[in-house]
Amino acid sequence: MKLNKILFLFLFLLSATVAVAQSSLELKRKKEAIQRDIELLQRNLTKTAKNKKLTQSQIDALNAKIGLMQDKITVINSEIKNLDNQIHENTNTVINLKGQLSQLKKEYAGMIRFAQRNQNAYDKMMFVFAASDFNQAYKRIKYLQQFGQYRKKQAGYIQGTQKDLNYKIVVLDKNLKQKSSLLHEQESEKDKLGKNKNEQAQVLNKFSKQEKQYKQDIVARKKQQAQIDRNIRSAIAREIAIAKKKAEEEARAAAERARLAEERARAAAERARALAVAKAKAENKPIPAAVAATPVAKAKVATANSSNNYLTATPEAAKLSAAFESNRGSLPWPVATGTTTESFGKHKEGQASYDNAGITIQTNEGAAVRAVFNGKVTQIGNALGRYYVLIKHGQYFTVYQNLKSVSVGKGEDVSTKQTIGIVASSGDIPELQFQIYRGQAAQNPAGWLSAK
CATH class of the missing domain: 2.70.70.10 (Glucose Permease (Domain IIA))
Structure with a gap:
């Protein structure tokens, strides 16, 4: 029973440790990615530090850098919270393992005392021969054997529990050191953030002095960007127009094919009717009513698509569009870094x-x-x-x-x-x-x- 309890505790701790390790690894990766972005922005800002004229790109880079530094501090806080949970769990585990170890040692000591009192071979034989019948004597022999085996198992439990306890103490000590390191990193990042906010304040002060020129730059940039966006939308409109024209041409071609097919069907029906009429007259029979008014089925005419559907009028375009849409949220970045x-x-x-x-x-x-x-x-x-x-x-x-x-x-x-x-x-x-x-x-x- 004790073995099952210890095994269950070990498996629970193992699964919890794996889950925490995965969470810690994800936080570490996120923090490293944020740090890479911060370093990239810092390199760009360093290159423009001597520029007297303030640009939108510089302000954007500084603002983005401050935002990323705040994100990094948030991730560090999550790491600290994660470690606090680990420390709490490991502390409880150490306390439980110490309690189990103490109980196992107490029970083992009792068995040792019992064994010492009954270690004489004569006493063991008297214990067996004092049985009232053979069945009871056999049970007493099995009891003495099982008692010896159980004592060995208890010794194994004690060694295993002591080993688990030592391991958890090492892990707990490592957690405490990691937390100390993270707290130091947190203070360092807060200090850096404060300096960057001071830099931001200086930039905004510089911006206020250059506001007139800066506004002119934004207006010029806005006009340029608006012109590019208009050119892009015009290019897209042309693509839609080309697709529409192609779809309409295909629809007209399909309609013409349908019209010709209908005319051929009508001519064939007319010939069949004429032959039927001629045959009836030759045989001096009345003309069947079905032959007198032969219906001609009208062919279906393809209709063109509308709006953006022109862009997916062909099977290839529809497949490509669906594939693009299915990758929403997983498209690669247009630059590696x-x-x-x-x-x-x-x-x-x-x-x-x-x-x-x-x-x-x-x-x-x-x-x-x-x-x-x-x-x-x-x-x-x-x-x-x-x-x-x-x-x-x-x-x-x-x-x-x-x-x-x-x-x-x-x-x-x-x-x-x-x-x-x-x-x-x-x-x-x-x-x-x-x-x-x-x-x-x-x-x-x-x-x-x-x-x-």
């Missing part, structure tokens, strides 16, 4: 406001830009020396803006993660503007890209 510094939707800086139809991703200098899914390049544009690439995925489109160079051509088929160009720098900071459209409706890329 990067962090979002400006999210999807409306933004406001001071009195100036603007809209982001995608997300802005800061990355490393010279980073390769990759297609996030299989598709066809339908547009390559140029705006102020920077390129953008439009890729079609059925009824979906992905846009990659602010490229220094492009390595694909219009009409070319591309595959997932294929390099399509190199990112350019905005104010000395390399960043990519990434967008997703369903037809002409902009989507929030954050919901489509995979988690890091």
Whole structure:
């Protein structure tokens, strides 16, 4: 019974340890990913530290960095909470194991005392011969044998429990050291966060002094971005128009084929009716009513699709569109390393406001830009020396803006993660503007890209 209890406790502790280890590993990975993003942003900020003119990219990088540092502190707090739970569980386990060890030793001591009192072989024989019958004597012999075996098992339980206790004490000591290390890391990160908030305050003070120029920069950037977005929507509209024209041509061709088939059927029916009439007259018989009015079945005419359905009119396009949609939340990032510094939707800086139809991703200098899914390049544009690439995925489109160079051509088929160009720098900071459209409706890329 005691063996089953100890085995159950061991299995429970093992499963709990595995679950906690997985949770701790996930937190560690998340913290490391956040730290990589912080270091990337810091490298970009360091490169622009000597710039007298403040740029939107610098402000976005600093704000994103502060946000990531706060996220890192939150993850550290979760790690500390996780360790506190482990420490509490391990402390309780140590207390329980000490109690079990004490009870096992107490019972073992009692058995030793009993064995010492009855260790004489003569006493054992008298104990057996004093039985009232053979059956009772046999049971007494078995009892003495089982008592010896049980005593050995108890000794094994004591050794096993002592080993488990020592192991848990080591784990508990390791937990306490880890917690101390995390508390030190937490204080260090809070100190860094405070310094970065001071830097942010200085940047905002600098912004207030340059607000007029800064507002002009935002207005100019907004106009430029709006023009690019209009060009992109126009390109998408052209793709829809081409698909619509093709679908309508196919529908007209199908209608013409149906009309010709109907005419052939009508002519055949007319010939059959004429032959039937001629035969009836030759045989001097009345003309059957069914022959006199032979109906001709009308062929079905294909109708064209409407709206974005034109983009999925062909089986290949429909399959590609469905595949793209099924990968929502798991599309690879358009750059191998990067962090979002400006999210999807409306933004406001001071009195100036603007809209982001995608997300802005800061990355490393010279980073390769990759297609996030299989598709066809339908547009390559140029705006102020920077390129953008439009890729079609059925009824979906992905846009990659602010490229220094492009390595694909219009009409070319591309595959997932294929390099399509190199990112350019905005104010000395390399960043990519990434967008997703369903037809002409902009989507929030954050919901489509995979988690890091």
